[in-house]
Amino acid sequence: MHAKARAILDLVRMDLVFGAGIFVVAGEIFGLGGLPPLTAALLGFLTGFFISSSANISNDYFDRDVDRINSPGRPLPSGRISVVELWTLSFLFAAAGLAAAALLGSLVLVLAAAVWGIALL
Numbered sequence: 001m002h003a004k005a006r007a008i009l010d011l012v013r014m015d016l017v018f019g020a021g022i023f024v025v026a027g028e029i030f031g032l033g034g035l036p037p038l039t040a041a042l043l044g045f046l047t048g049f050f051i052s053s054s055a056n057i058s059n060d061y062f063d064r065d066v067d068r069i070n071s072p073g074r075p076l077p078s079g080r081i082s083v084v085e086l087w088t089l090s091f092l093f094a095a096a097g098l099a100a101a102a103l104l105g106s107l108v109l110v111l112a113a114a115v116w117g118i119a120l121l
Contacts, residue, residue: 003080004080004081006080007075007080007081008075008081008089010074010075010080011056011057011060011075011081011086011089012053012056012057012093013056016052016056017048017049017050017052017053017056018049020048020049020051020052021044021045021046021047021048021049021052022045022048023048024044024045024047024048025041025044025045025048027044028040028041028044040104043100043101043103043104044100044104046096046097046100047097047098047100047101047104047108047112048097049097050093050094050096050097050100051093051094051097051098051101051112051115051116051119052097052119053093053097054090054091054093054094054097054116054119055116055119055120057086057089057090057093058086058087058090058119058120059119060074060075060076060081060086061076061083061086061087061090064076064077094116097112097116098112098113098116101113
């Protein structure tokens with residue numbers, strides 16, 4: 001199980017997704033002209049974190065041929081994660097991000113869904 005958890009962390013790229021979450025909170029602060037309520041800050045962070053995670057995970061699928069040559073230790077080409085596991089994780093993380101966005105309102109949900117869709121392209 002430890003090896004699978006490590007593979008998932010490698011897919012997610014924690015440094016990037018924490019940054020995404022922090023940038024969403026920074027946008028909330030900028031947009032509001034002050035600190036958002038704690039719930040809004042947490043949901044904003046989770047929206048950025050999970051949508052970015054989903055994008056990073058799905059990116060490994062699209063990079064799989066290049067990674068077989070240049071980064072064979074990545075989770076997909078090394079076999080630590082299967083294609084089915086990768087897409088399951090990607091959609092679960094997207095669902096979590098979209099759920100957090102929905103709790104912030106329909107406009108935030110539409111924006112988060114658009115960002116996620118663009119990331120898949």
